[in-house]
Amino acid sequence: FQNFLNKLHPRTKTCASMFAIGIFGNVAALVILEIRRRRNIRSGGTWQRSLFHILITSLVVTDLTGTCLVSPLVLVSYSRNLTLIGMRPETCGLCSYFGATMTFFSLATMLLLFSTALERCFAIGYPYLYSRHVTKKCAYITILLVFLLCIIFCLLPFAGFGRYVQYCPGTWCFIDMNAVKPQNKAYAILYATFMLVLVVAIVVCNAFVVYQLYRMYQRRRRNGTVMSTMRSNSERKLLSMSEEVEHLIMMVVMTVIFIICTLPLVFFLCGGVRWALGSFSPHP
Numbered sequence: 001f002q003n004f005l006n007k008l009h010p011r012t013k014t015c016a017s018m019f020a021i022g023i024f025g026n027v028a029a030l031v032i033l034e035i036r037r038r039r040n041i042r043s044g045g046t047w048q049r050s051l052f053h054i055l056i057t058s059l060v061v062t063d064l065t066g067t068c069l070v071s072p073l074v075l076v077s078y079s080r081n082l083t084l085i086g087m088r089p090e091t092c093g094l095c096s097y098f099g100a101t102m103t104f105f106s107l108a109t110m111l112l113l114f115s116t117a118l119e120r121c122f123a124i125g126y127p128y129l130y131s132r133h134v135t136k137k138c139a140y141i142t143i144l145l146v147f148l149l150c151i152i153f154c155l156l157p158f159a160g161f162g163r164y165v166q167y168c169p170g171t172w173c174f175i176d177m178n179a180v181k182p183q184n185k186a187y188a189i190l191y192a193t194f195m196l197v198l199v200v201a202i203v204v205c206n207a208f209v210v211y212q213l214y215r216m217y218q219r220r221r222r223n224g225t226v227m228s229t230m231r232s233n234s235e236r237k238l239l240s241m242s243e244e245v246e247h248l249i250m251m252v253v254m255t256v257i258f259i260i261c262t263l264p265l266v267f268f269l270c271g272g273v274r275w276a277l278g279s280f281s282p283h284p
Contacts, residue, residue, distance in 0.1 A: 022071065025257075026064035033057055054139040055119055056250070059112040066105030073098055074171045083170030095173040096157075099164025102174055103191070104154040110198045111146045113255065117205035120251060124212040153191075162187030202255055209248055 037053055073094065077084055084094045119139075122130040156162050163176040163184045177192070179185045 022067040023064070026060050026067065029060045030057070030064075033060065051134065051136050051139050052116070052119060052123075054136060055112065055116040055142075056254075058139075058143050059109060059116060059254070062105065062112060063109050066101070066109065069101050070098065070105070077171040083166060084173055085166050086170070095166050096164050099173040099175065100154045100157070102172070103164075104150045107153060107191070107195070108146055108150045110195060110202075111150070112143070114198050114202050114205070115142050115146065117202050117209075117251060117255070120209050120248070121205045124209050124216075156187060162191075206248070206252055206255055209251070213248060 033053060033056060073084065077087065080087065084098055085092050088094045119134070122134060157164055157175075161183050163179060163181075164173050165176040166173045175188050175191055176184055177188045179188055
């Protein structure tokens, strides 16, 4: 086994390590979420926390699925010393699959992260509106709509709107950010703009939650109370600020991790948008 590892390309070892870290991180997150869920049930957890748990769990499962469906192709490409197109030159099917899968899961994870951050905004900033109108059904509908939207979007290149191409060193494929055709440029700009807006919106939502929790802390110091009251459909329940701080910490950690992981892609998208917008401009 040691001889096998020594024969591996250094980049293969790096990719394998990143793949293992991604799997371990997501599985660990699922274990922590399950432990929290059981602890909440034993302590009489509220349905609001269940809603948060649904969104967070869907986010982690989505990211884990994306890692399992995309990363092995990179490992195979390095181990066989072939590009994705080179492994299926007659159809370029692997490249199209990789591009569509990467587009779907990158967009889906960011949308789910934004949905979770937005849910926290309503729960903390507008508790009365949240308790009256936001239910677990809303979470399931949101998840379904996110997946449908992402499926439709990532399939558009197969209908002629947008294009997936292979990028250096030939181990990954993605949206053509240097497209020539107007419809392909428009698709690239649409994706890049949407991703950038999502990143900014997630940061703003988390900042809003921090501000609201700070206001709750100030009121707690003035009034000497530890609890903030929220109303459900049938009974009045209490939600402690410490629990909201736990939710916030989880959200901030996941936001930082996802943004750090997507920063190279975001910078790549920014460059692609500048190039595409410049190519749309009339030349003198």
